Amino acid sequence: MTTTLPANDVTAVTESVRQRYSAAAEAPEALLCCPVDYDPQYLKILPDEILEKDYGCGDPSAFARPGDTVLDLGSGGGKICYITSQIVGAEGRVIGVDMNDDMLDLARRHQGDLARTIGYDNVEFRKGRIQDLGLDRGALETWLQSNPVSDPASLERYEAQVAAMRRETPLVGDDAVDLVLSNCVLNLVSDTEKKQLFEEIFRVLRRGGRAAISDIVADEPVPDHMKSDPELWSGCISGAMEEEEFLQAFVDAGFYGVEMVKRDETPWRTVEGIEFRSVTITAWKGKQGECWDHNEAVIYRGPFRETRDDDGHLYRRGERVAVCRKTFEILTREPYAQYFEAIEPREPVEEPTPFDCAGLQTRHARQSKGLEYDATTEVSCGPDGCC
Ligand SMILES: C[S@@+](CC[C@H](N)C(=O)[O-])C[C@H]1O[C@@H](n2cnc3c(N)ncnc32)[C@H](O)[C@@H]1O
Known part of the structure; x- marks a missing residue:
């Protein structure tokens, strides 16, 4: 050594x-x-x-x-x-x-x-x-045993073999x-x-x-x-x-x-x-790709006043932030899910439009529910209700 x-x-x-x-x-x-x-x-x-x-x-x-x-x-x-x-x-x-x-x-x-x-x-x-x-070095070493490199021509064959192995196997x-x-x-x-x-x-x-x-x-x-x-x-x-x-x-x-x-x-x-x-x-892995707007939003739960992702997007505690489908899926799964509430639209979006992920915006609750939404309900006492 x-x-x-x-x-x-x-x-x-x-x-x-x-x-x-x-x-x-x-x-x-x-x-x-x-x-x-x-x-x-x-x-x-x-x-x-x-x-x-x-x-x-x-x-x-x-x-x-x-x-x-x-x-x-x-x-x-x-x-x-x-x-x-x-x-x-x-x-x-x-x-x-x-x-x-x-x-x-x-x-x-x-x-x-x-x-x-x-x-x-x-x-x-x-x-x-x-x-x-x-590069599969085991396979390459086996090939070299019957195809030793000893001159310029065999060197070229070796280089072609390496390229083919990388491409095909x-x-x-x-x-x-x-x-x-x-x-x-x-x-x-x-x-x-x-x-x-x-x-x-x-x-x-x-x-x-x-x-x-x-x-x-x-x-x-x-x-x-x-x-x-x-x-x-x-x-x-x-x-x-x-x-x-x-x-x-x-x-x-x-x-x-x-x-x-x-x-x-x-x-x-x-x-x-x-x-x-x-x-x-x-x-x-998986944040790369196009951004489409499905009228989805997230709310950062805390405990910090605000947090940023690696692309600089800012999430303030409690604020409804509009996100594209890709970001919505990322933030509502591991490892982020514990920090975010997922807000889906009341009506699914049938024709999503491109979403500008460069600057995140807030999404009003009305946008998620729909402008026409005017329901009035009784107190909810189901298993998830509050009484
Ligand atoms: C510190 S040991 C760890 C072995 C095993 N992961 C363990 O937990 O016991 C490092 C191992 O990595 C291999 N190794 C080191 N550098 C490598 C490289 N560049 N490519 C492939 N294997 C490598 C060594 O041959 C050795 O088996």
Whole structure:
């Protein structure tokens, strides 16, 4: 292993991470471990070899639901995949991606036995780099064995093969999964490839899909001399993003509802006074697209006097704000639903018109009820009534 790492040298970062995790697949490495409380009911069936080689820092599997198709980035020994397999059930699927052959071997070694114990086989492990989920590296390596690159002509054939594989048989296609998970891996991707990594997470999720990511973040910028240290890189330190930068990366990739759902108070490690701790972030895909007016509105319940979404729209507590169908659907589902009242029009709109989402406006109660509405009712004493 090199003694210093040129900061942001993609090849050097990849190599230092590969060597470290190959060794960690052979024998447990205490320095890479971070205590996590997984739901014990899902651990009972896992072999010791997988439990001992747990290099996660959180439990994103808790965000999986029955029937989900789930992608686990940097699946390591397969623990999160096998936990998630039990949560999503026979109707769901789990795909683990890792670039390390030794980790993939470890995860696959137990697949048959675990499928028999669980009662179904809904897990698969694929070889690839998580910042480039379009390329199936396992398939490419197999192709290279019979098509080695040795001259300009074979180089051209190789490049054409890579392009064809990306187009026709991507490792993970567009809009392919309901949920992207990752446990302590994003920090291992070089800084220059981090933007692409978040864009890849966004690309593979279907509209309405979500990401749940546990990772290590720093409370201050990591200085260059620490970024040049291969031990610190592969040890989940050098590539840790700052807390705010980490959240913003999801927003920049196009996600909405980005939330820090867990932040460990106690740092996992402190290096030169910089605290490195585990956080778990959830984020949603689906705010892109056209805005149509269906005469719908929302009321922000509080507790703050006002709040803004990532696109700058302002919601004042108690105010009826006119929203397009897309925003209405977003604000009345997870993760926003608990903060908003949904106001639907008394009569559905048959011919919706384009809605200008640039500046939100209030919507008078009369607009929702209809100008002609003049009902007078008795006191309501039904199950939802107030007496
Ligand atoms: C800290 S371990 C976490 C493993 C697993 N998620 C867990 O909870 O035990 C990091 C894993 O990510 C893999 N990895 C690191 N960088 C990667 C990359 N760019 N693409 C794919 N896998 C990567 C490593 O090979 C290793 O298996």
